Amino acid sequence: MMKIRYFLSITLLLVFIAAAAAAKKSKPPVKPVSLIPNFYKVTRSCPQAEKLVKKLTEEKVQKDWTLSAKLLRVHYHDCFVRGCDASILLNTVGANQSEKDARPNLSLGGFEVIDEIKIQIEKICPQKVSCADILALAARDAVSFPFKKPLWDVLTGRRDGRVSLISDVNGNLPSPFSDFATLQGLFSKKNLDINDLVALSGAHTIGVSHCGAFSRRLFNFTGKGDADPSLDPAYADFLRRQCPNPANPATVVGMDPNSTLTFDTHYFTAVNKRQGLFQSDAALLNDDASARIVRKFQSPAAFFRQFAKSMVKMGGIEVLVGDAGEIRKDCRVIN
CATH class of the missing domain: 1.10.420.10 (Peroxidase, domain 2)
Structure with missing residues (x-):
């Protein structure tokens, strides 16, 4: 009788441990309220995201070395207006002109690279990786490519903004004529x-x-x-x-x-x-x-x-994190 009770106790304990482990495993990760290293690994939302951005960016830069300057400049212009929220990537819709149409931004380039990276990431991690993070990572990886090592850290966890206004550019973006x-x-x-x-x-x-x-x-x-x-x-x-x-x-x-x-x-x-x-x-x-x-x-x-x-x-200027903003399906339009 004692052996049976002992066996049942052990069995119940093992069942409890297994259930607790399963509950812990199935529990969704907490969304960080600030940028962190390796956000997509930590949250298990897209562990391969950063490696994929690096691979695709380097393939593009190897074919066109001018992309390093272009992507860095887009990241810079994005962060100084409404923060690093990928608002620079949004297209004008109707009469509401976006940041992209402001005179200082008309000479920007490299948007198609961000588009292509987003398309590839969406295939494996639908609506998990923000355009803002893709831009920040691609800018770093493009400039770092000749050095074979990252020149700076990119903390991740940004979310995408839903607003892009041409009127926000003047007064926020430094110009080549500034004293x-x-x-x-x-x-x-x-x-x-x-x-x-x-x-x-x-x-x-x-x-x-x-x-x-x-x-x-x-x-x-x-x-x-x-x-x-x-x-x-x-x-x-x-x-x-x-x-x-x-x-x-x-x-x-x-x-x-x-x-x-x-x-x-x-x-x-x-x-x-x-x-x-x-x-x-x-x-x-x-x-x-x-x-x-x-x-x-x-x-x-x-x-x-x-x-x-x-x-x-x-890269941390006025970022959207947690539940703010959104994760765009297409970097050029809001969901």
Whole structure:
């Protein structure tokens, strides 16, 4: 009799343990209320998401090296307007123009890459991975591709915004014509400090610009047919040859005169020599603290370390998490 009772007790205990384990396993994971590392693994919502974004991004960049600058710029333009919520990816619907139609965003590119990545991820994890996270990851992976290692961490768990307004762009997005006070004010509004301002300006070490973004510095800086005195004369002559007045709207010039496709510190060497392409680049020398940081960031170790920190901070601007926003099926339209 004792043996039977003992056997029944053990059996009930095992059943209880098994039931508890099953309940724990079936219980849906709690949604984090902030960005975290490896969100899609931690929540078991799409464990392979980050590897798939990396694979697909690298395949695209290998065929078109200009995508590194394009995707980084889209991520930057997204985060400064309404936060990193992929609102930059939304198309205009009817009379309500989206951010994408604002003048500073008309030259953005790389949207089709985000679309293709989203399509592939939707096949294995329907409505689990946000367009905002795909954009943040793809920007990092595109810039990091030549280095064979990630240049900064990307915390994940962003959700997609449902609003995109052209009217939100002005006053939030720094322009190539900004002076130092304007730049510092805009960055401060996003809780980014002067180190972040200078480090993130270093993204201009890759990519190109149309002549219209800087031609005034060459031909009519004060409205009297003069050149910007803060621009190195020899560099100004070079730019005038590339962009005669009036310039062909299709003509582009590398933002870094030393290397357009390589993510490095040449940008800071150029700025220190008064060879920054934009007024916003030259403005970094108009503040003593900023000018010191420009000189400091000519060291690769100093620049890459701060750039990584600043990208993490920028990637966390006004993010939607938890149950806020949505996970879009298509990055160009709300659900």
